[in-house]
Amino acid sequence: MAIVKMEKMHLLALKSEQSKLMQTLQKTGIVEVIDITGDKKEEEKQGHKEDRIRDEIAKELAELETKLNNLKLGIDFLKPYSKSPNPLIYGKPDVKKDELSKILSNETKIAESLQRVFDLDKKIAQLKSEESKILNQIDFLIPWQGLDIPLEQLGNTDRTAFVAVVIPRKSKDKLEEKAKESQLPLDIKVIGEKRDDLYALIVYHRGYNEDIQSLFKEFSVTIQDFMGLKGTPNDIIEQSKRRLSDIQKEREDIKTQAQGMNQDLFNFEVLYDYYMVEKDRKTNTLKLFDTDKSFYLQAWLPKERKSYITDTISKITDMVYVEFTEPEENDDIPVLLSNSKLVEPFEVITELYSLPDPRGIDPNPYMAPFYWLFFGMMLSDAGYGIILSLFTAVALLKFKLEGSGRKFVSMFFLCGISTIIWGAIFGGWFGDLIKIKPLWINPLDNPMSVLILSFILGIIQIFTGIILNGYKNIRAGNTADAIMDQGLWLVLLTGLLMFAIQPLAGIAKYVALFGAIGLILTQGRAQKNPIMKLASGVMSLYSVTGYLSDLLSYSRLLALGLTTGVIATVINTMAKTVGGSAIGFVVMILILLGGHVFNILINILGAYVHSSRLQYIEFFSKFYDSGGRAFDPLRIKTTYVKLEDL
Structure with a gap:
């Protein structure tokens, strides 16, 4: 239920056996070859x-x-x-x-x-x-479809020029007026048009060619080149x-x-x-050491599988030497997680953040229950939870999902169950569409009770993170550090929380004072100067504001739960206002379906994002050492088919 212990395998064998041994190791799929x-x-x-x-x-x-x-x-x-x-x-x-x-x-x-x-x-x-x-070409010729002269016949005769041109729409009248004033023999026949341009055939006497060309330049007339096309535009288009x-x-x-x-x-x-x-x-x-006659291989494998790999290799050849050693301090150990079926789906949340340090703690068994609770509390509608669990259950049964995809869908299935439970507790069944009395309280009627519950869950998770950090110190042999750095903070925070409980307020100040004095005396122990020791200890108390900020973040459990319920209720109210007739009934159904589909999708996204945020920032920051590298064994990894008996 944690990070799988790894050992390093050392294998020395004959070069003639290399191909056979590498194939065998690949079939087992449990060794990661080290590049040496x-x-x-x-x-x-x-x-x-x-x-x-x-x-x-x-x-x-x-x-x-x-x-x-x-x-x-x-x-x-x-x-x-x-x-x-x-x-x-x-x-x-x-x-x-x-x-x-x-x-x-x-x-x-x-x-x-x-x-x-x-x-x-x-x-x-x-x-x-x-x-x-x-x-x-068609787009180019469409404006010229009305031209019934073959394009190759355009040009000059002995005395006349036939020219296809593009004239700015605003210039046509001025062009004709100027030609008339200048007594230029010119005739314009408009063939087609677009928004700002006219497509025209101009016929003029070649003796006035220079004057006509000047006129074209003055009024931005463009002579059209048909690039060797033959036939009428309409024929070419057809x-x-x-x-x-x-x-x-x-x-x-x-x-x-x-x-x-x-x-x-x-x-x-x-x-x-x-x-x-x-x-x-x-x-x-290519990661191995080779000689003419032999080769040497190093690989990581799960400690629990070394007997299996030894037996498998021995069936291939007797001419091999295999030895296993514990990881050394500077080794880059890969990370392989092994958790129960209920915790495994939540590994994707950690993987999206970062895998744990191989020498650290696997956070998933501790994080999964909180994530499960928080997601359901944020979505908080039993009807939505039923839909989420049903759809994900169908996907798990019908689709051949693998890897992270299967984990994601499984996680949402479990979170759907949490949503059903919280929805029943709060009385949310598609908002107020189905009237079922809440098992405990309606957040819309008494939000303060839900806010207090949110803070209690936050306190439990924050304390869990501090305790896990203390456990890390104890496991590393630093029991004194665990007492001074985590134990005293637990005492101080417990004392401060006791102030909120009236019967305990009397002793709360002594508990808090004990914790505060302990922190002042111990948190500057790394300093050599006595004044700096004391100053560092006093300054460490400022971290209490960070814990307060973390605690306030858990108010989002109430906020998102209220959001789901309020939007669902508004959708139901809108739907009820259009009922009363056949058309109104159809519109009502459309509003209910569209509104609730939108609400469930947007709030599933919100619950996923904000539940993850609480883990990444408020929980992992207390104890989690990240930066691990995923275990990547040599295996038969395929994309399209399953290859058997390779």
């Missing part, structure tokens, strides 16, 4: 042959990376067209050893299928580029639309081909996972 090559001194290197071996492995890894990248491209292309079962619902398909062998023996054909996918992908890219050009239709048909043909490649997609996925497993193994092989 960085500690090797230059003079201890084994020579050119070892370098060649490492170069060969690096080359193999580069080839594997290329294969993986190509397969990933093929998978990503075919996935949208696939009709394969959703792994989230049905899980990853199992691949037996003989099926894997068959796929591996057909790698050449699979490579041809992969090339076919690349060709289809390239074709789609070409069609997309062509389609974009055609659409731009032809372009036919080509767009052909492009769509080609796309449908590619889609049909891709949909018929389900088996190829499966083969790609199997090979991808197989190569990824091989890549992981070869990457870890």
Whole structure:
């Protein structure tokens, strides 16, 4: 129920057994290989042959990376067209050893299928580029659809010029007026228009070309270039639309081909996972010490599994030496958590913050009950809790969730149960929609009682954090520090709290005074100067304001609980005001459904965020040493399928 104890495994074996042993270790999935090559001194290197071996492995890894990248491209292309079962619902398909062998023996054909996918992908890219050009061309020609002259016939004859131009709308009348005043033989025929521009055909005598060009410049007239297009604009547009239709048909043909490649997609996925497993193994092989005849490996593994790993290795070969040692002071020990089924889902809260120091305390068994209580108290509606638990229960049963995703959903399932309990205590059933008498009190009627309860829960959690910090000191052999740093603070804070209980007020001052004097005399013990010792002790009492601030943070338990209830009640009131008719009944149902769905979602988010905040800031700050690194064993880690009997 804590951080799993780790030991370091030392393995020395023949080089000829290396591949077999690494495969075995990968199958067990319980050892994290340590990279010890960085500690090797230059003079201890084994020579050119070892370098060649490492170069060969690096080359193999580069080839594997290329294969993986190509397969990933093929998978990503075919996935949208696939009709394969959703792994989230049905899980990853199992691949037996003989099926894997068959796929591996057909790698050449699979490579041809992969090339076919690349060709289809390239074709789609070409069609997309062509389609974009055609659409731009159509958009360009639409204003000219009314022009019934083939575009290649525009230009000059012996005496006349036919010019397609774009004229600013505000300039057309002035242009015609200026041409008339200058007695220029010019005729303007408007073909089309857009918001600020007119698209026109201008016909004029070539003998006045210079004057006409000056006129164009004066009124910002742009001569249109049709870039070698032939035919009338309308004909070109119709032809372009036919080509767009052909492009769509080609796309449908590619889609049909891709949909018929389900088996190829499966083969790609199997090979991808197989190569990824091989890549992981070869990457870890580079972390070993090699000689011509032998190799040396170091790895972390859970202490409780060392008998299992020894027995497993001994079945592979007798020519191996295995030894286990305790971690040294400067070792970078990985962290693996082991908690009960009820606590494990709440590990995600800690993981989002940071894993614990491997030599510290696992906070999850102590944090989980508080998080569970706080979440339910903040959401505080039994109806919402039932919905939350039902939806998460269905997700857990129907979907093949793994890792952090499963933990998250399991946590919300448990928090839904907490919400049901608190909702029944407070009498919240979709606000006041269902009239059920509270088991204890309605926060809307008596918020002070709930606020006092919030502070009591906060005091319990703060004291738990201080006690855990004291336990850390005792475990480390610093019992005196635990008494002076945590024990005396517990005495002072207890004395201050006793002032709130009238019968205990008389002795409260003595308890608080004892704690305060003890802190003044001990908190400056690290100082050498007697005056500084006393000053540091007095200044340490200022930390009481921090504890008061932490305690006030727990008022959010009341605030969020009230928010849920108030919004739910407002939704119900709004719904009741529109009832009375058939249409009103439908509107009422829509208001109830939409309002309560919104309320449950926004308050689930609020309860999650603020419950986490209370753990991270008010609780973890008292005792938690973070900064751990997750245990990452060499294992058969796949993305798409389950590889059996590798």
